[in-house]
Amino acid sequence: MPDLAEIEVARHFTELSHRNFSVDTNFYPLGSCTMKYNPKLNEAVAGFPGFTDLHPFAPDSGAQGALHLLYDMERSLSALFGMTEFSLMPAAGAHGEITAMLMAKKYFAQTGQGTRDVCLVPDTAHGTNPASAAMVGYRVVSIPSTSRGRTNVAALKSKLDGSTAVCMMTNPNTLGLFEDDIIDITKAVHAAGGLMYYDGANANAIVGLVRPGDMGFDLLHLNLHKTFSVPHGGGGPGSGPVGANAKLAKYLPKPVVVRNDDGSFALDWERASSIGPVRAFWSHFLAIVRAYAYIIVHGEEGLRRNSQLAVLNANYVRAKIKDVLTVPYEDFCRHEFVCSAETLKKETGVRALDLAKGLLDAGIHAPTMYWPHVVPECLMIEPTETETRETLDNFSATIHALVKQAHDDPASMAELPLHTPVRRVDEAHVGRQANKGIGLRWQPK
Amino acid sequence: MYTPHTDDEIRAMLAEIGAPSLEALSSPPLGLEIKESLGLPPALPEAEAYAHLKALAGKNDGARKVSFLGAGAYRHYQPPAVPWFAMRSEFLTAYTPYQAEASQGSLQAIFEWQTYVCLLTGMDVSNASLYDGATALVEGVIMAMHTNGRKRVVVSQAVHPMYRAVLATYATGMGLEVIDLPYNAAGVTDLEGGADHARGASCVVVQSPNFFGCIEDVDAGSKLAHDNDALSVCVTAEALSLAVLKTPRESGADIALGEAQSFGLPVGYGGPYVGFIASTKEHVRRLPGRLVGETTDVAGRRAFVLTLQGREQHIRRELATSNICTNQALCALIATVYLATVGATGLRAIATTNLRRARELSDALTSITGFSRAFATPFFNEFCLRTPVPAEQLARALERRGMLAGLPLSRFYPELTHHLLICATELTTPDDIRHLNSALAEETSRAVAAV
Numbered sequence A: 001m002p003d004l005a006e007i008e009v010a011r012h013f014t015e016l017s018h019r020n021f022s023v024d025t026n027f028y029p030l031g032s033c034t035m036k037y038n039p040k041l042n043e044a045v046a047g048f049p050g051f052t053d054l055h056p057f058a059p060d061s062g063a064q065g066a067l068h069l070l071y072d073m074e075r076s077l078s079a080l081f082g083m084t085e086f087s088l089m090p091a092a093g094a095h096g097e098i099t100a101m102l103m104a105k106k107y108f109a110q111t112g113q114g115t116r117d118v119c120l121v122p123d124t125a126h127g128t129n130p131a132s133a134a135m136v137g138y139r140v141v142s143i144p145s146t147s148r149g150r151t152n153v154a155a156l157k158s159k160l161d162g163s164t165a166v167c168m169m170t171n172p173n174t175l176g177l178f179e180d181d182i183i184d185i186t187k188a189v190h191a192a193g194g195l196m197y198y199d200g201a202n203a204n205a206i207v208g209l210v211r212p213g214d215m216g217f218d219l220l221h222l223n224l225h226k227t228f229s230v231p232h233g234g235g236g237p238g239s240g241p242v243g244a245n246a247k248l249a250k251y252l253p254k255p256v257v258v259r260n261d262d263g264s265f266a267l268d269w270e271r272a273s274s275i276g277p278v279r280a281f282w283s284h285f286l287a288i289v290r291a292y293a294y295i296i297v298h299g300e301e302g303l304r305r306n307s308q309l310a311v312l313n314a315n316y317v318r319a320k321i322k323d324v325l326t327v328p329y330e331d332f333c334r335h336e337f338v339c340s341a342e343t344l345k346k347e348t349g350v351r352a353l354d355l356a357k358g359l360l361d362a363g364i365h366a367p368t369m370y371w372p373h374v375v376p377e378c379l380m381i382e383p384t385e386t387e388t389r390e391t392l393d394n395f396s397a398t399i400h401a402l403v404k405q406a407h408d409d410p411a412s413m414a415e416l417p418l419h420t421p422v423r424r425v426d427e428a429h430v431g432r433q434a435n436k437g438i439g440l441r442w443q444p445k
Numbered sequence B: 001m002y003t004p005h006t007d008d009e010i011r012a013m014l015a016e017i018g019a020p021s022l023e024a025l026s027s028p029p030l031g032l033e034i035k036e037s038l039g040l041p042p043a044l045p046e047a048e049a050y051a052h053l054k055a056l057a058g059k060n061d062g063a064r065k066v067s068f069l070g071a072g073a074y075r076h077y078q079p080p081a082v083p084w085f086a087m088r089s090e091f092l093t094a095y096t097p098y099q100a101e102a103s104q105g106s107l108q109a110i111f112e113w114q115t116y117v118c119l120l121t122g123m124d125v126s127n128a129s130l131y132d133g134a135t136a137l138v139e140g141v142i143m144a145m146h147t148n149g150r151k152r153v154v155v156s157q158a159v160h161p162m163y164r165a166v167l168a169t170y171a172t173g174m175g176l177e178v179i180d181l182p183y184n185a186a187g188v189t190d191l192e193g194g195a196d197h198a199r200g201a202s203c204v205v206v207q208s209p210n211f212f213g214c215i216e217d218v219d220a221g222s223k224l225a226h227d228n229d230a231l232s233v234c235v236t237a238e239a240l241s242l243a244v245l246k247t248p249r250e251s252g253a254d255i256a257l258g259e260a261q262s263f264g265l266p267v268g269y270g271g272p273y274v275g276f277i278a279s280t281k282e283h284v285r286r287l288p289g290r291l292v293g294e295t296t297d298v299a300g301r302r303a304f305v306l307t308l309q310g311r312e313q314h315i316r317r318e319l320a321t322s323n324i325c326t327n328q329a330l331c332a333l334i335a336t337v338y339l340a341t342v343g344a345t346g347l348r349a350i351a352t353t354n355l356r357r358a359r360e361l362s363d364a365l366t367s368i369t370g371f372s373r374a375f376a377t378p379f380f381n382e383f384c385l386r387t388p389v390p391a392e393q394l395a396r397a398l399e400r401r402g403m404l405a406g407l408p409l410s411r412f413y414p415e416l417t418h419h420l421l422i423c424a425t426e427l428t429t430p431d432d433i434r435h436l437n438s439a440l441a442e443e444t445s446r447a448v449a450a451v
Helices: A006-017 A040-046 A064-081 A093-110 A128-135 A153-158 A182-191 A285-321 A342-348 A352-361 A389-408 A427-435 B007-017 B022-026 B046-058 B081-086 B104-121 B133-148 B161-174 B192-198 B218-227 B239-243 B281-286 B313-319 B329-366 B391-400 B430-450
Strands: A085-087 A118-122 A139-143 A164-170 A195-200 A219-222 A242-244 A256-259 A265-268 A337-340 A378-381 B152-156 B177-181 B203-207 B231-236 B255-259 B275-279 B292-296 B302-306 B382-386 B419-423
Touching: A006 B081, A006 B104, A006 B329, A040 A285, A040 B046, A064 A085, A064 A219, A064 A242, A064 A256, A064 A265, A064 A285, A064 B046, A093 A128, A093 A164, A093 A195, A093 A219, A093 A242, A093 B161, A118 A128, A128 A139, A128 A164, A128 B161, A128 B313, A153 A182, A164 A182, A182 A195, A285 A337, A285 A378, A285 A389, A285 B007, A285 B022, A285 B046, A342 A389, A352 A378, A352 A389, A389 B007, A427 B281, A427 B292, B007 B022, B081 B329, B104 B239, B104 B275, B104 B292, B104 B302, B104 B329, B133 B152, B133 B161, B133 B203, B133 B231, B133 B255, B133 B275, B133 B281, B152 B161, B152 B192, B161 B177, B177 B192, B192 B218, B203 B218, B218 B231, B231 B239, B239 B329, B275 B281, B329 B382, B329 B419, B329 B430, B391 B419, B391 B430
Parallel strands: A118 A139, A118 A164, A164 A195, A195 A219, B152 B177, B152 B203, B203 B231, B231 B255
Antiparallel strands: A085 A242, A219 A242, A256 A265, A337 A378, B255 B275, B292 B302, B382 B419
16 A cells, blocks of 8 residues: 655545546436536535434434434425325445335335235336346346337237236336336236336436336335536435335335424334345435425425426437437437437447547547447437537537547447547456456555 | 526416416326325425424434444544545435436446455445345355255344344245354354255345454355355455454455445444445355446546446346345445545544554443353454443433443343443543443443342
């Protein structure tokens, strides 16, 4: 380990920071990630010593402010998403998913249906969905999408039987389209005895507009680092609260925060049917503080307005670029949309990857690439509500310019980016080395 | 406030899209639109929200008390340089570094974190971070299970009780059998009695320093594991101890994991913290989550990139080594800047101060009539104090006097009724120790007199 003077630390990490794109420095339309602006109020309040210096084993009597905040947060999320109760414990979205899978498994075990072991997942789902289901031993069955970019309801229904445990859905889905058959789907899954799980990664499209509880979902997770403006920190920490309806709430992780008859707040460990804790201590508390600040400055109206504006911005960009890239689905999108560079690739050999790298040269973070797999040469674009029209126009103009460059001088596109801190990197070499455990840490020469 | 469009702009954008109104464009086609108020309080202006949160923070008087609480969350000094650099917008508001060309800062920081974890644990490879120490334990157990296909896990009862509770939660869902190894009169794991249990086990899990603060014989834990062809998993909940103890690898561990909150992260009512996991290189393909590797770009410059993504959920889906996606990158960065700032010499000095303060505290408290150390085993910065009256009763009495005296162990070990887990760090002052000493003596006399 090195010994450094503080100025060396200062120069090093400041220099590293200059080698990063971020929301505060660049437009970051990374689909399914909701890279909205993170208000600095959140940072200020999460730094109050009354929050940062509070030990998790401080007695409840000395943590009334924190418990009150957690209680209000839980009530707000339950109201906004139509659930009976939330647990604020899970650390991130995938952690919320495994929490919900553990709850489902316990529910089936306690109701004498422990043999149910199939989890239905649309082919457009996030990879975390099947990975979380597999962790509790569920067999994953993939459901195809239709030409309209929605889950194929007939295919889904054909897979329903006494082995069905859970159906995991994202709505709007990762193509940015609302699953308009969702009521039909939730009814069919329930009729077969299964549970419906809502992946909240795309909740930024629906806050205050429609509630997963009203669509018939039994369980859900949210990503507070997406929808509720907790900064993503270069890959976390997130926060992934899990909501449950009346049937499943008793299985939520413990402890939970309760309000006593005298108005005081407490951690309650007496939950006989709880799956147990899913992490040490009670939550990513300082992340919850940030999300809570976001909720109270917006209120219900403000949150709804943000979702509407997120949909507006996505459709605006979609309208602006659909004449140069293929937009495979006709309907208006929700908070994000996908487009395809397949035609461009056939005509010029230039791929979605090359367009993405070209955007980096223009100071714009690339959209999510090559996913979902159902759309070839896919770019998934999510502008979020906090971006100006000027930024969106600039993005659209850059896409037009890159497509033009692809036709005029396709060979030049493979060279992009030219002006980023590093250019394209050798991923194959590092993979081969890493397989042997080499190149994953600094070594003295 | 945080959204920029004027009404005119919105109208113009709707025209461009060809949509009649914002409502028509954004309302889901279900007939389930929310029509009534959901009952959330009205929006607050920023200044009022700030004041409201300040008032809530002010109600946490537990944050202002003199504290001897540790038990998996440690109060340490955070050099101001740490948040100053780690919380820069360019780090704070970036996403997971999928686009290497635009994320070299985050990627190199993760690479440096992986390096620090390897240096501190003695291991070959480490990942970008896990949620916390408890979930790191779960991931370590899953790695062992994937290595040898066995589903029995042998875990010391002196591993942090919350970590064990989390493992139990997952074990039920995953069909794992967890067998407890009891602790003995010295406050360490009874490894000799564990020989029978370890047969056919996937791994043996020991924590050091353990939950009672006692330094375990990790070498013996590793031997028990290896004698049974199982993996040795070493848990560290107080990462600062790694600066002065033998590394897990030197003690024969195959997987080292734990919690690195001590490296510059506030106790923050329980999170976010940062879990770490490291192993010998033969297990690299079974590591969970993100890994950053060093390579070069087309111009031959040093560069960093996410690697071995074929293990991960976004590629492998249900066959991934773990479902983890978002981890604790910013917390790992804070820990990395902390380690860079204090340096090797500084870290050892801080650890040594912790050792000394904890001994001063132990000497002071065991000088009170009726008080003793419950276990004679050497400790790092916390230890188990045996109290002449129930520890819970003493802790409550001390709270009223503005002090958090430690954690009554009966909360997790019903048999340990007269046992207080008590911690001293570099932030513990001689005055704090004097005050605790006199308060404990007085409250004990009062309690005894009342009986």
